[in-house]
Amino acid sequence: MANPARLIKKYPNRRLYDTQTSAYITLVDVKQLVLDNEEFKVVDARTNEDLTRSILLQIILDEEAGGTPLFSSPMLAQIIRFYGHAMQGMMGAYLEKTMQAFVEIQNKLQEQSKGFYDSRGMPNPEMWTQFMSVQAPVIQTMMGNYIEQSKNLFVQMQEQMQAQTRNMFQTFPFGMPPAPGAAPGPDDKK
Numbered sequence: 378m379a380n381p382a383r384l385i386k387k388y389p390n391r392r393l394y395d396t397q398t399s400a401y402i403t404l405v406d407v408k409q410l411v412l413d414n415e416e417f418k419v420v421d422a423r424t425n426e427d428l429t430r431s432i433l434l435q436i437i438l439d440e441e442a443g444g445t446p447l448f449s450s451p452m453l454a455q456i457i458r459f460y461g462h463a464m465q466g467m468m469g470a471y472l473e474k475t476m477q478a479f480v481e482i483q484n485k486l487q488e489q490s491k492g493f494y495d496s497r498g499m500p501n502p503e504m505w506t507q508f509m510s511v512q513a514p515v516i517q518t519m520m521g522n523y524i525e526q527s528k529n530l531f532v533q534m535q536e537q538m539q540a541q542t543r544n545m546f547q548t549f550p551f552g553m554p555p556a557p558g559a560a561p562g563p564d565d566k567k
Contacts, residue, residue: 383410383417387428393419408436467534471527478523482516 384396385407395402410417411433419428441448448456459468489508 383415385417385419385432386422387419387432388422393432394422404432404436404439407432411436467531471531475523475527479520482519486516 385402386394386396388394393402393404393407394400395406407417407419417429419432420426421428456468459465462468
C-alpha cells in the first residue's frame with residue numbers, strides 16, 4: 378500500500394506547517410521535497426483548498442528570479458497566449474509529455490554515466506568531457522526528432538479536428554459551401 382501524500386497546511390500568516398514532522402517549513406523545504414520526489418499536498422488550513430500548484434508556481438518564480446532562468450520571455454509570452462485558447466488543454470498535455478520525454482532521456486544519461494565516477498564518488502573530468510562530447514549531439518538529435526514528431530502529430534490532430542468540424546456542420550442546412558475538394562451534394566446546382 379502506497380503512503381499517502383505528505384500534508385502541508387498553509388496558514389493565513391503565510392506559514393507552511395508540515396503535519397508529518399509537526400514543524401513549520403519554508404519554500405526551500407518544499408523545494409527539497411520536490412527534489413527528493415516526495416509526494417505532498419499543500420492545503421489552506423482554514424478552507425482545505427488545494428494550494429499545491431500555487432506553491433509550486435511560487436518556487437518556480439523564485440528560481441526564475443534568482444539565477445539563470447529556464448524560461449525565456451518569448452516562451453513565457455507564448456504560454457500566456459494559450460490561456461483561454463481552444464488549444465489550451467492540448468498545449469498543457471503536450472508540455473507534460475515533452476517534460477516526461479526529457480526526464481526519460483536524462484535518466485538514461487545518468488544510467489550510462491555511472492561508470493564515470495571514481496571510488497570516492499568524484500567525477501572523472503576526462504571521462505565526463507569525452508562522454509558529453511559524444512552525448513550532446515545524440516541528445517540534441519533525439520530531442521529534435523521528438524519535437525519534429527510532436528509537431529507533425531499536432532498538425533495531424535488539428536487537421537482531423539477541422540475535418541470533423543466540417544463534417545459536423547455539413548449536416549446542418551446552413552447553406553454552407555462545400556469544403557474545398559469535397560464532392561458536390563445532391564442540392565448543388567450543376
